[in-house]
Amino acid sequence: MKGSFKMTDMRAIGVTRYRPIEDPESFTTFFEPKSTPTNHDLLVKIIATSVNPVDTGVRQGIQTPLKQPKVLGWDAYGTVEATGEAVSLFQPGDRVMYAGSFIRPGTDSEYQLVDERIVGHAPKHLKPAEIAAMPLTSLTAWEALFEQLHIPVDNAAETHGKTILIINGAGGVGSVATQLARMAGLKVIATASRPETIAWTKAHGANEVVNHRQDLVQQVRDLGVTFVDYILELSDLNQHWHEITELIAPSGHIVSITGSDQPIDLRALKQKRATFAWEWMYTKSYYQTADMISQHKILEQVSQLLDSGQLRSTLTKTLFPINADNLRAAHRLVESHHMMGKVVITNEHE
Numbered sequence: 108m109k110g111s112f113k114m115t116d117m118r119a120i121g122v123t124r125y126r127p128i129e130d131p132e133s134f135t136t137f138f139e140p141k142s143t144p145t146n147h148d149l150l151v152k153i154i155a156t157s158v159n160p161v162d163t164g165v166r167q168g169i170q171t172p173l174k175q176p177k178v179l180g181w182d183a184y185g186t187v188e189a190t191g192e193a194v195s196l197f198q199p200g201d202r203v204m205y206a207g208s209f210i211r212p213g214t215d216s217e218y219q220l221v222d223e224r225i226v227g228h229a230p231k232h233l234k235p236a237e238i239a240a241m242p243l244t245s246l247t248a249w250e251a252l253f254e255q256l257h258i259p260v261d262n263a264a265e266t267h268g269k270t271i272l273i274i275n276g277a278g279g280v281g282s283v284a285t286q287l288a289r290m291a292g293l294k295v296i297a298t299a300s301r302p303e304t305i306a307w308t309k310a311h312g313a314n315e316v317v318n319h320r321q322d323l324v325q326q327v328r329d330l331g332v333t334f335v336d337y338i339l340e341l342s343d344l345n346q347h348w349h350e351i352t353e354l355i356a357p358s359g360h361i362v363s364i365t366g367s368d369q370p371i372d373l374r375a376l377k378q379k380r381a382t383f384a385w386e387w388m389y390t391k392s393y394y395q396t397a398d399m400i401s402q403h404k405i406l407e408q409v410s411q412l413l414d415s416g417q418l419r420s421t422l423t424k425t426l427f428p429i430n431a432d433n434l435r436a437a438h439r440l441v442e443s444h445h446m447m448g449k450v451v452i453t454n455e456h457e
Contacts, residue, residue, distance in 0.1 A: 113264055117141040118264050120431050121176025126170045128438045133166075134431040135176050141218050144191040150221045151203060155239035155453035156429060157182040158437040159279060161342070166438065167380075180214030181207045183221075184229055184239040185228040194223050196403060202229040204406060206243035209389035224399045225404020230413040237420035238413075240449035241283070243388060244421065245409045246402055247364060248284035251386040255362045258291050266292035267407050270337045272327065272354060273297040275342035277304035277447045282362065284339055285312040290417065291346040292296035296327060296343075297333065307447045320448060322352040334359065345369055356380045362386050423448035427456065 116138040130144075130415040133260040144150040162179045169177060181433045185384040189200040197203065203228040207214060229238050252271075259265045271288050275281045276297025288295045289312035298319035299308045302390045305316045317326035319342060327335065334356035340347060355361055361376075377385060391399040412418035424440060426433040429452045437450045 115141055116328040116415075117217040119212070120429075120434055121178045122169055122173075123176050123214070124130075124172040125167050130443060131435075133438075134146045134434050136431050137176055142220050144189050144220055145193075146193045147192045147222050147224060147340065148191040149187050149197055149203070149223050149226060150189040151183065151185040151219050151221055151226075152188050152204075152252060153183055153185045153214055153216060153429065154218060154455050155184045155235040155451055156447050157239050157451040158434070158441050159243055159449075160441055161214075161443050162440050166261065178212040180213050180216070182239055182243045182449075183207065183214040183219065184235050185219075188218065190223075197228075202244045203227065204229045204238050204410070206246055206388060206390040206402075210301060210393055215288065215429070219424065222392065222399070223403065225406075227403055227410050230410045232414050233420060235455045236425040236451040236453045239451045239453065240279075240422040241409065241413065242406060242419050244279040244449065245418075246282045246405055247280045247386060248287055249405045249409070250388065251339055251362045252284060252287055252337075255384045256339065256360045258288070258293065258337065258364065260291060263292040268294075269336040270294040270296060270332055271337040271339060272323075273313070273339045273341065274319055274323075274347055274351075275299075276308035276311070276339055279421060279446075279449050281339075281341050282307070282311050283418070284341070284450050286338075287364045288312065288419055289314075290412075293337070296332065298323070304447055309377060311421070315373050319347070319383070324353050324446075327354055330355045334437050336360070337384075338362070344371065348372070349442050350373075352379075353377060353380075355379070360384070364414065366377050392454075399425050421448035422451055424450040426450065426452045427453070428454045 184204045203226050269295045277299045295313045296315045297307045297308045297313035300318050300320045336356050338361045344363045344367045357379045359381045364386045432454045
């Protein structure tokens with residue numbers, strides 16, 4: 108461990124520069140002062156955190172050595188220890204879940220400051236790891252479906268007979284999106300390529316599964332579906348763009364979360380008058396948008412759905428405790444690109 112320890116310090120795990128995940132120096136453990144919350148901030152004692160593709164992507168992007176380690180982590184379940192003077196939604200002792208902000212230190216730490224407006228009360232009937240698996244993927248799936256694709260949340264008459272294609276149904280976001288889309292009344296066609304991911308995707312709500320390693324257009328049309336009303340792209344936009352533009356219905360809606368390594372041809376959507384949008388779960392906290400509190404409201408709904416059993420946690424792997432070795436193990440799993448669901452690291456035995 109690096110740095111001298113004081114009683115007011117907290118332990119954190121960070122990255123000073125990119126190293127392959129097998130390198131013991133890929134993560135470093137250090138101590139820093141525990142912060143005092145002000146304004147809308149909560150000070151949360153972290154109980155469990157998960158690793159998402161954004162964690163591995165940010166770690167790999169740190170090519171220039173940093174003076175101070177960067178703390179990653181964007182999924183948390185924990186306990187509110189203290190609150191800022193403007194906090195009105197929570198009080199000390201509350202159990203909470205959230206996905207945090209892209210521009211603040213992450214969850215790979217004993218304590219973390221987070222704005223209450225992007226935090227939800229945790230479900231009461233789930234285990235810590237089951238809860239920590241859900242915030243980032245639930246927010247991403249919810250915003251993509253109900254804000255960016257404009258699917259009605261609770262209007263079965265309007266969604267009746269409509270179809271969504273979810274590319275990468277077995278990943279963290281896809282596993283939640285298939286459940287939410289079915290709850291909204293859509294017919295769900297999701298993609299998966301291995302027997303275990305196909306079974307997982309069907310178990311999480313997909314009506315039909317097609318293989319994203321084969322021609323999606325032909326497979327979807329073989330199901331008797333000429334066009335789909337919505338497409339949620341969660342894997343490789345450039346690889347699937349031609350299939351997406353062919354399959355989207357006239358006046359249909361497309362959303363991607365993956366970015367693209369080369370320009371996409373939006374002109375291909377003109378004749379169909381289709382709409383394309385990005386989803387980035389961090390936008391509201393990054394820009395402090397006026398509707399930032401919507402993430403609190405979404406997480407409150409997700410919490411209720413989890414407690415009622417209408418939404419299932421997508422946890423598949425749990426590691427104990429939160430330390431550098433287990434963070435390396437979790438990053439290795441995510442970097443393999445063969446993860447189903449989510450991997451979580453927790454400080455509480457279950």
